[in-house]
Amino acid sequence: MTLREGLHRELGLTDDELQAIIERLGRDPSYTELAMFSVMWSEHCSYKSSRSHLASLPTEGPHILVGPGEGAGIIEVAPGVSVAWKIESHNHPSFVEPFNGAATGVGGIVRDILSMGARPIALMDPLRFGHLDDARTRYLVDGVVHGISSYGNSIGVPTVGGELVFEECYEENPLVNVACLGLVDGRLMSGRADVAGHSVVLFGSATGRDGIGGASVLASAEFDEHSHEKRPSVQVGDPLTEKLLIEASLELIRDDLVAGFQDLGAGGLSCPTAEMAAKSHMGMDLDLDRVHLREADMEPFEVMISESQERMLAVVEPGNVGAVLEICGKWGLEASAVGEVTSSGNIHVRLNGATVAEVPAESLADEGPLYDRPRRRPDWLDALQARAPGDDSRGDLEKAFLEVLGSPSVASKRWAWEQYDHMLFLGTVQGPGGDAAVLRLPGTDTAVAVTTDGPGRFCFLDPYEGAKLAVAEAARNVACVGARPVAITNCLNFGSPERPEVMWQFAEVVRGIRDACEALATPVTGGNVSFYNETQGRAIYPTPVIGMLGVLESAGGSVGLAFGSAGDALVLLGETRDDDFGGSEYAKVVNHTVAGRPPVLDLEAELRLQGVLIEAATRGLVRSSHDLSSGGLAITLAESALAGRIGFALRERGGQDHRWLFSESPSRAIVTCSGAALDEVLSLASDVGLPASTIGEVGGDALDFAVFALPLELATRTFEDALPSRLSATMA
Amino acid sequence: MRARVGVVVFPGSNCERDCVKSLSQLGAETELVWHDDPVLPEVDIVVLPGGFAHGDYLRTGALARFSPIMQAVTDHAERGGLVLGVCNGFQVLCETGLLPGALHKNKGLKFMCKWTELRVDNAATPFTSRASTGSVLKIPINHFEGNWYCDPETLQGMRERDQIVLRYVDNPNGALDDAAGIVNENGNVFGLMPHPERACDELLGSEDGIVLLGSAIDHVLKTTPARV
Known part of the structure; x- marks a missing residue:
């Protein structure tokens, strides 16, 4: 024939x-x-454009039993207790048919975990869409979340977290990534x-x-x-x-x-x-x-x-x-x-x-085939990095704060995660909405913490630095709950590898992941590459989604983000730089700008911070712990206050008010502790040279930023209503 | 003596191991019972757990009522044995006719997994004896079809007999009369949408589920002649 x-x-x-x-x-x-x-x-199965780059990633560590190349990575989290951890993408099918695309994405990753002989015990769904003003985007969001809910709930695997990010670049190319954790039950397959x-x-x-x-x-x-x-x-x-x-x-x-x-x-x-x-x-x-x-x-x-x-x-x-x-x-x-x-x-x-x-x-x-595709630094990048990052003050700080708090990427994702069974298997010590989900492993007192992060704007402005920031934030999230970061799985979402600019972004991102993973001792146990996320020549931001796994020796020792008791001290750990605004939420939401350079990351400082967070949690010194990321100090404080249903008052104000409140300098966190524990927390930090200052205290029913204050109730409404009110336009 | 509990597993059930874990913690002797088995083992309490029996295809619980074990469960209930249906198990009990009414989709047309507060309005059943009437329990729900409904005459009779045992403090799903959990006329068959087995550990957010599961175990220990 x-x-x-x-x-x-x-x-x-x-x-x-x-x-x-x-x-x-x-x-x-x-x-x-x-x-x-x-x-x-095919690119999807053979990794023909990415293989040569991925080979540079660190894949070995004392707890890594199986690295890339099998259905999922296997990590020993306690003597005799191992988990499988893997992320996948189902971007293209979900754009064409959101319900079944997302549902079968869940099914696929679950079978990857199963193929190792592990029982799937938790899912996470990092999702990225276009702007919610677009009717098709709302249809996609509803369809994808419904697909995950319908399939994940029915197969009896809880969905314990994820992300829901909105950015214009994902309008024609939504990212539907899904990670799964499994518990190895007997023989590894x-x-x-x-x-x-x-x-x-x-x-x-x-x-x-x-x-x-x-x-x-x-x-x-x-x-x-x-x-x-x-x-x-x-x-x-x-x-x-x-x-x-x-x-x-x-x-x-x-x-x-x-x-x-x-x-x-x-x-x-x-x-x-x-x-x-x-x-x-x-x-x-x-x-x-x-x-x-x-x-x-x-x-x-x-x-x-x-x-x-x-x-x-x-x-x-x-x-x-x-x-x-x-x-x-x-x-x-x-x-x-x-x-x-x-x-x-x-x-x-x-x-x-x-x-x-x-x-x-x-x-x-x-x-x-194995391709070493041509790479070229985009000729528009210098001009973009040279532009002002969108750090101007708009005067009215309260208005700016409410705009950022109510922006869909920052606002509460309860609308989505309440549609997911996140409690099955009686292991969810901390569920969706925190820095990381904390899961007690069945039959043990060991817990793991899992989270995902993928700061697309930072990677767009500087793919190498952005990728490092992605790994660092994911590790920091896990450290906040008190877990030691041990391994990552990654889902690398990019445009067409046949375009040299995209291949350059890809190579830079891989280099950034490599450097950060080496510095933080979190090897890569596998993952997935999704190319061709572009439509008619318009590519998405380079978006590496990092799935971080951390380990807690005792499930009861985890720390949440919610403020606890009135009178607890607010301690800011880490250094705030005034000009970390490139790609920030403030620049995007208030000044409609994505330009400049992303925040500067010092991996040594990051390690010091994480060490203090883990030690403070392990010694039971802190009542809450929450990292500073999107929206900076202002949003971190608000999220902890809303979660604890209790206000706070800042005493201290640093530098220019909007810079101090909204800068996104990495390697920072807010912890709260009782007066009795305060000295010990401060000396933990000073012992390693980590800046730490008491900036206020928990209490009352207002978010009191010293330069302005607003009722907890108003902030709660802004935070909780943002997604349902925007999505109800199509759902009514 | 320990209470013996059989937890039925349908294809698609997914809360059976959680039920076993929480009931075992409370001292019960538990075993899993396969849906295809026409006979029950020697048990005091039958639990129909949450999940998606037979995929909930056609209608929630509609296929499960035809599983061979359900005739044995019906016989057990008719002999006065305790039957507890949680979530999908409640739906199966309604489809089987062991409990009145039916469960529609939630009024918001969305699946809901969240903590709810439940008021105990009848503490004189085998499933609520550890509570006092009017007390409030914190127990999570996890369902798409929890909007309980029945005809007005049935409701009238149920109210008169205090069959609506648990009511939502803040009705999440549109259930008639805020019903979260109901018993049959004899009081030995109890169905509820919230998951008591998920609320037996302070680390997970609440221990109030112990009130319901513990009451059922107490009832068995009180009413069953000692076994050798």
């Missing part, structure tokens, strides 16, 4: 890539083979196929025509005006099946019936078969007649690349196949032995006994 001229381009392969495939095979590929290559060699003769069992949903080409057509190309026509490429989720898949998989692992395990996600059946075989230098024979299908007469290429959801692939000793099918049956899941492991090194696919594909597993999984 001769393939139609130009078919490979429709599948997202370049002419050179087709040539490389022909060279590897020594012949023209069949239609099915070409489809398999198109998904496996791996995506391997080590022994010839082992059976390959596919179980879960039937394979249908949904999601054909999701990795290649959707996730590895930019959008244009016809993007909505791609809707059939978005998968449709079935949360009940995912829930049953979780329970059945954990039962199979508990009963020691599985030798190798991997999920089906992007790339469909092609991906785990090729990757497992390649990892073990083996092959696999597959018989497509045995795949349980949703509809008859599917073409073999469709069966091989369909991204139907809720499927897993297990490599099983032949003697255990019966037991595996029985457990799947108990959970109401279809399962079929679709092939076996061979020593041929080839993925050999047959239909009705006839070969439809026979390609080396390693050519699909490991020998994809």
